Amino acid sequence: MKKTHMCKLISKKTLAGDVIDMKVQFPEESKPGQFIHVSCGDGVLLRRPISICDAGADWLRFTFAVRGKGTKKLAQYNTGDFLNILGPLGNGFSIDKKGDKTPLVIGGGIGIFPLLYLSKSLGAKTEAILGFRTKDLVIMEDEFKGTCARVHIATDDGSYGHKGFVTDVLKERLAKGDISSIYACGPSSMMAAVKKIAEDENIYCQLSLEERMGCGIGICAVCVCKSKGEYVKVCQNGPTFDSKEVDFDD
Amino acid sequence: MKKTHMCKLISKKTLAGDVIDMKVQFPEESKPGQFIHVSCGDGVLLRRPISICDAGADWLRFTFAVRGKGTKKLAQYNTGDFLNILGPLGNGFSIDKKGDKTPLVIGGGIGIFPLLYLSKSLGAKTEAILGFRTKDLVIMEDEFKGTCARVHIATDDGSYGHKGFVTDVLKERLAKGDISSIYACGPSSMMAAVKKIAEDENIYCQLSLEERMGCGIGICAVCVCKSKGEYVKVCQNGPTFDSKEVDFDD
């Protein structure tokens, strides 16, 4: 039977500003694209969904930005403390669809976290396009360099790397014609744009979506996105979806 | 202007079983019989009232039994943590009424805590009667021995000291005729009995009452006890009352 895990926090780091990187002991295997659902502590009722950023046989790493009440509370745990974690949840990325040429991972802001573990699994040819608001917020560049053939950075204000959106970089990079698949995670405006570009170019594209969640396991039906006119559960049917299955029309 | 204090926890000890003894840095002076109103942390809305067990120029000590949600949470703080404390609140004991002969402090269970600080102020002649359920729960005996001329212990089951209630010991002790005042704190059945005995013997008697509290400062009117047919606020008009002012009739 499945169950929740009490996981010892074995390392904690602060990346740029308000981004916290945690590594916990974890008894189950997980796939890139899956997420965990974490209890944040007293006074925070619902769990918070966080992508698995990396994982090994008996550990798991996740990285999160401190946003509201839940992540603020979660950030207060220290090495040696135990976290109540449900997971791994959801479906991983479809690595088998990566194609023969170059797979591309593309992420914006907190959307980059699930892509690290993914890029490890996609093989050495993989390239990454990572977007940040400004130079000071650029994180994990070296780690992605370690797993990818090339890492393209974009900042909104041009203070580092390309100036502009990741989608601008994507369009440029696609021009070469050697991209066989795209895996994206980020804010929904970015996802809609990536979907369009990929579909126009007829390249396989998979998106990892974010939606407000309750249970994380498919029982409450709150976390829906639109797929072919119907509402489907992101936690259970996703969070990874083939871009063609997702409607951004409203 | 008065304010709440963020107080550093400078020592923490576990006395018998579930009784925790804490010492904090504290910027205000306080009198025996006053109490503090402590925030217990996330998920516990109201403060919890705890008697001041001892105090010095810049510190304060309190001792509490772990009972429900609030005290459980409070017990989790560790040395070096900060506690949000409101106080000192309420009126201290009337030490000026102690009389010329022997003052007696009498307490049951958690009621003994405010009496330690009090016994220091009542002078070397003071005697204490302390009641506990059983031997394993006897605490602070040595400390009271340090401040009192004599310490009488009673246990409900007779496993240590006198067998029976503190009021039995009180009656015996009063027989000598040298007690000039009684200060009591404990469960309300004990308080009612002490009141009766003292009034029958015509000895000055002061009680420290416990009532469920909201604000602790007199603004919400929830913490009332009956005094001469009216409801008066324990936090503001007490918690110490001359026994003659308190009605236990219903």
Place this chain on the structure above:
Amino acid sequence: MINLEVDIAGVKLKNPIITASGTFANGREISEYYDLCELGAVCVKAITLEPRRGNKPPRIAETPSGILNSVGLQNAGLAYFMKYEIPFLRKYDTKIIANISGCTIEENCEIAKRLGNLVDLIELNVSCPNVKEGGVAFGTNPKITKEITKRVKENCAVPLIVKLSPNVTDIKEIAKAAEEGGADALSLINTILGMQIDVNTRRPTLANNTGGLSGPAVKPVAVRMAWEVSSITDLPIIGMGGIMSGEDVAEFMLAGATAVAVGTANLVNPTACVDIKKEFINYLDENNIDDVHEIIKAVKIF
């Protein structure tokens, strides 16, 4: 051995723990976390005659000790339920409660009729606050409550539970109306209508603007209503609203509930129902209670 069995209108539940509709889907997911035989009964997600898409997301928001939801009765419709969900649930030795939420009296009658005795109990949801077509209206007006209860009851082959809305001035009046209409049992409370506004975007946090409040925040209101209703009727009551622990179960039963339903807690912890059941048994044990009936309606009022 402690006797945990309770009787809801002739249907024996092996213990008083039921899942609250809409917080358990139809049991498939949770069946991977524990054996559904552990439950007194499974109450399934609201059923409508035709499939329903539900409301736009976001559909959930967290509030102090509670949640707001605006799922809007998304479900695959009666035919799907009968074809796939009943056979799945029947594999487990537990009772099935069908929560029906038609938009009209006729729709509810039709659903009840077609369910026949394929389920053990029918729970008529007259209280869902998320549907424009009248969901809430049924349960806030005593005349309509009585009428819909009567009509649906005529079409029920199994005992009928009426699930009451807390969004009313006098829950006793509505309970009485349901009883007069022929209800065999009452369940309460459904969610309390609430709203949350994001002060940065100035938008409601739910795309539906308002939603139903559930979770520990509402427990004092739910316990009060269970007690009020139990004081005016002898119908069995299924109490719910904020149950997170075994002591919460005891609290509702003391107030007058014969069984309880666990809702929001399932979202927080997939094993909530069995954890709560264990705690409840511990509570009975520690208090030397050997029959759960000893605590039903046993509150000692001042």
Place this chain on the structure above:
Amino acid sequence: MINLEVDIAGVKLKNPIITASGTFANGREISEYYDLCELGAVCVKAITLEPRRGNKPPRIAETPSGILNSVGLQNAGLAYFMKYEIPFLRKYDTKIIANISGCTIEENCEIAKRLGNLVDLIELNVSCPNVKEGGVAFGTNPKITKEITKRVKENCAVPLIVKLSPNVTDIKEIAKAAEEGGADALSLINTILGMQIDVNTRRPTLANNTGGLSGPAVKPVAVRMAWEVSSITDLPIIGMGGIMSGEDVAEFMLAGATAVAVGTANLVNPTACVDIKKEFINYLDENNIDDVHEIIKAVKIF
């Protein structure tokens, strides 16, 4: 400088922060914690014609993110209030709102008449759930709400606020009735009726059996009601229910409140009102809002 001044029926409050009746006594105690001039207005503890003893203790219980209280309108009566409390409060540059809670229409009229214009506003409490003589009945029936408002208004020398109970099926209907009766402003919500049972003693935790729920737990219900009421009337609304932070103030104002009252928060922290005011000003600052009116009723509904 941000403009914080708001107007409640012609009475100018220097800022929208008011104390909620019954959670501030009459200001003496809190005046030792901050200068009462910081407040937009002080709303005092309920006043009755004669002194009232109030209910038996225990009168308070903690619930998840909330409290239950059953004080029962304990107060020293109108004469005492006029002789001692008004002169005390008049030393401060803030407005005084007298919360009146008579048991009969006549009693309320009499209190209003005798208060004359010694206070700035009168708040008619038609909603206290703790009094048997009719407290709750006034505010749950639209006809009576209209009637009592009309009669009290005739005796008011200052603008009249009617304070609504949330224990109703349709708050809009009651708000409308108060408006028709001549209310100059509305305040909401009073407490929601709740109950808690101690599972060890099997007794209610309040000696009054039930009590009024307040605090963060009720905020979603209060915000929803403020929004509903603001959608059907142009009367100024004083919003309250669970306000603990500056963002909570903004949430109520976005929903339609012109001012807000802080209740339970005062019990948790004596400086709550000024702390919340500071946070609210920070919120306005960070969002480049230079007039508080920009956010009143500014929620962007989906």
